[in-house]
Amino acid sequence: MNVNIKEKLFKNKSILALVVLCVLLSIMTPRFLTLANITNILNQVSVNAIIAVGMTFVILTGGIDLSVGSILAICGAVSAVTIKSTGNIFLAIIIPIIVGVLIGFINGFIIAKGRIQAFVATLAIMTIFRGVTYVYTSGNPISSLPDSYNSIGNKMIGVIPLPVIITIIVVIIAYYVLSKTRFGRYIYALGGNEDSARLSGINTNKIKTIAYVVCGAAAAVGGIIATSRIGSASPTAGIGFELDAIASVVIGGTSLLGGEGTVIGTIIGALIIGVLNNGLNLIDVSPFYQQIVKGAVILLAVLADRKRSK
């Protein structure tokens, strides 16, 4: 029960930070709080948000997945090739997700069964699959994708962009799984104390592996949206995306040690990063300073997390 209250308090901290940021930005520029700008921000964070939701599962188990950027790239490339060769949008969505699931399974297997540290294992997978992407694409972006496919990343349903709707659906599913299902409870148990979890009969290897599978699938969905938004699958896509995803998870209140955190927190973290990115552009902060500000915010979030765990 105590954990629940602490969790809610921290959730409130991130929400508070987000609200403060938004208020200050809307004071500094009238262009921030417009429907068009807010819609843009939501659209811009959707890829990172989806990846970060997948990353939340992994970090909750006390692990980490550095390979999400490479998974995004290879799945984006597979999606592009599929739509160009078959013209079938469903295949262009299902097949890359299967690829993401498989890579996630490889991650989970190496980490759970192989007992290799998550950092090292996913670092290796990240490198390998970046190379695989280069080979698969022969180093060239795959472009001239059909408009019907590109609409995934660009279509508006009323005033809401389709990627935002996809993100919301992903968040709802993740929230339900983590808070209302037995699997969700097992994830938290595993992250809280792996040995206790195992001793109490939870198949920790299976749970861990599924967490990485979820992360891989999320990165694949991110890859499909990113590719359709740009209209091209680039072999250099997704480089560095793991950092923004991890930052979103951490700022949102999930502990890197595992066992504590929520998907909603992650989304707020992703929004803070998105609002920062957009806001700093709107008030014309020099691009050099933008990096400093972003880093400072992440540091603040981690410091606050540290204080809480004491």
Added chain:
Amino acid sequence: MNKKLLSIIVMLVMAIGLLSGCRSNNDNKKIGMVISTLDNPFFVSMKDGAEKEAKEKGYDLVVLNSQNDPGKERSNVEDLVQLGVSAIIINPTDSEAVSNTIKVANKSNIPIITVDRQANGGKLVSFIASDNIKGGKEAAEFILNKLKNKSTIKIVELQGTPGSSASRDRGKGFHEALAGKKNVEIVASQPADFDRQKGLSVMENIIQSKPDFDAVFAQNDEMALGAVKALKTANKHVVVIGFDGTLDGETAVKSGDMTATIAQQPIVEGKTAVDSAGKVMNGQSIKKYIPIDIVIFKK
């Protein structure tokens, strides 16, 4: 603890406000510029050239960094549209990936100019660049000319980031100029990601594995400078030609460390971009393609 965090955040955001300078909210016409990356001195020079021109002409210039990510590039362009800029200059991260972004920006009817790299789609008012393919060709011809007395010419090529349009174009020009030349052999062609450190490591490896070569073509000055360091350590004296004409690159040519570089004049590119954007903003017409001369910078 809650209050402490809140006050830190408030202070931080206030600091941001200060950093952004006392920008009055007047609707002074703004020009937006989206640069592919500021990790490379070439693009920093381009930004400097642009900012200097904006200052001289009294334009309000907003510069955003896409960090080599087409997704961020699109976000930057969307934000500029929100800002209500009167013209957008884009230095594309990739010629293919930027097309969609330009099409989206076209919807807002803001005139768009691309600089340094092509865009393969979308409506542009103007396109300012030096010809990268031609530059690659000139690099090849420089090597052939410099070593024309040799019976066989062995060349090492350091490529840029695989998949980038700059790398594709420079490599294309280079290889096309050498195609069919029977006395020319490319003994190694490896990517070093346009990075000086990587240029150093890759060159060191090639010196170990294929020590017999006469010339090195690096697809940018940063890699060339890394290669120069490796060659100095190994005491190898070969023809080294870079690309870009950055400050460090030209210094190296003057000192003799590098033989030549295909100088692109990034400052002129930035200056021309802002000058053209300003003209468009004021209703003047400009040329559809403004080529910037490449100069072979040698001692």
